[in-house]
Amino acid sequence: MSEQTATLPSTGQWRAVTELGERSVDLVAAHLDRTLLATDFDGTLSPIVEDPMAARMHPAARAALVQLAPRVGQLAVITGRGVDVVRELGRFSEEPAFGQVLVLGQYGQEAWDAASGETTSPPAPLSVRAAKSQVTELLAANAELDFLSGVAVEDKGRAIGVHTRRALDPAAAYDWLREPLAGIATEHELVLEPGRNVIELRSSTTTKGEALHLLAQRSHPAVVVMMGDDLGDLAAFAAVRELTADGVLGLCVVAGSQEQPAVAAQADVLCGGPEGVAAWLAEVSRAVDALPQRER
Numbered sequence: 001m002s003e004q005t006a007t008l009p010s011t012g013q014w015r016a017v018t019e020l021g022e023r024s025v026d027l028v029a030a031h032l033d034r035t036l037l038a039t040d041f042d043g044t045l046s047p048i049v050e051d052p053m054a055a056r057m058h059p060a061a062r063a064a065l066v067q068l069a070p071r072v073g074q075l076a077v078i079t080g081r082g083v084d085v086v087r088e089l090g091r092f093s094e095e096p097a098f099g100q101v102l103v104l105g106q107y108g109q110e111a112w113d114a115a116s117g118e119t120t121s122p123p124a125p126l127s128v129r130a131a132k133s134q135v136t137e138l139l140a141a142n143a144e145l146d147f148l149s150g151v152a153v154e155d156k157g158r159a160i161g162v163h164t165r166r167a168l169d170p171a172a173a174y175d176w177l178r179e180p181l182a183g184i185a186t187e188h189e190l191v192l193e194p195g196r197n198v199i200e201l202r203s204s205t206t207t208k209g210e211a212l213h214l215l216a217q218r219s220h221p222a223v224v225v226m227m228g229d230d231l232g233d234l235a236a237f238a239a240v241r242e243l244t245a246d247g248v249l250g251l252c253v254v255a256g257s258q259e260q261p262a263v264a265a266q267a268d269v270l271c272g273g274p275e276g277v278a279a280w281l282a283e284v285s286r287a288v289d290a291l292p293q294r295e296r
């Protein structure tokens with residue numbers, strides 16, 4: 001990690017880390033109608049909370065996106081969540097400004113297109129059911145281990161998330177669970193996806209990087225922005241660099257956190273949490289408003 005990314009900006013602040021990052025606000029504002037603005041949900045738009053179902057988009061991020069969404073080339077949410085859940089938590093259907101948003105869920109396995117109202121969701125393999133039973137048995141069989149108390153299983157249909165945030169000792173629970181969960185994943189040919197206080201066992205090998213490439217093929221953007229905070233976003237940040245090599249202006253905006261410090265190394269723009277992401281989006285929105293009418 002460079003010196004630039006070693007220190008996180010304070011909550012609600014952001015800092016340019018690269019030369020492109022320095023120009024990020026003006027670049028996106030100037031090319032807004034040819035920008036693919038892609039974002040992760042949890043930890044990026046939505047502050048991390050203990051109960052996954054209590055996650056909500058930060059009001060300042062929502063306000064900025066409502067301003068930008070009707071004018072941006074394509075707004076897309078690429079998330080580990082299922083599309084139905086993220087639609088509900090993000091209240092995307094309620095807001096007319098989000099009428100063109102695309103949501104790619106479960107790392108690109110599911111899709112919801114707000115414009116057509118169409119949801120694509122292939123059937124979930126049965127192996128996930130069997131894996132869930134084994135995880136439940138594993139937790140029950142080790143109930144005497146105090147540090148595991150509070151571990152919760154999230155059923156996402158085609159994946160399960162084993163959450164340690166509310167465990168008595170989150171770090172100990174996470175470390176202990178890694179090996180048996182890896183064994184269960186291998187047995188059922190599932191992918192092990194580590195994240196912030198969560199270990200997911202998922203049935204697809206698709207990545208957020210592949211999802212971002214598909215979006216770019218569809219919208220032919222001049223600028224691609226990916227905003228994320230977690231290990232699952234690294235593939236999308238790598239895709240931004242690949243698209244940059246193909247001549248697109250690619251920007252990685254990282255919602256920095258103490259929980260996942262290594263992700264900061266990918267940043268062109270490093271933000272102090274989702275509040276910092278909201279501040280960067282708000283600045284882009286102000287820069288768009290400041291442009292002469294004919295350039296918007």
Ligand SMILES: O=P(O)(O)OC[C@H]1O[C@H](O[C@H]2O[C@H](CO)[C@@H](O)[C@H](O)[C@H]2O)[C@H](O)[C@@H](O)[C@@H]1O
Pocket residue numbers: 040041042043047048049050051052053055078079080081154156161163165195196197198200230232
């Ligand atoms: O790709 P994302 O949109 O970032 O989704 C990744 C996972 O996010 C959720 O878990 C995370 O957020 C929770 C709510 O703030 C938090 O309690 C948990 O510790 C985090 O890992 C979600 O529950 C998972 O299904 C997503 O895959």
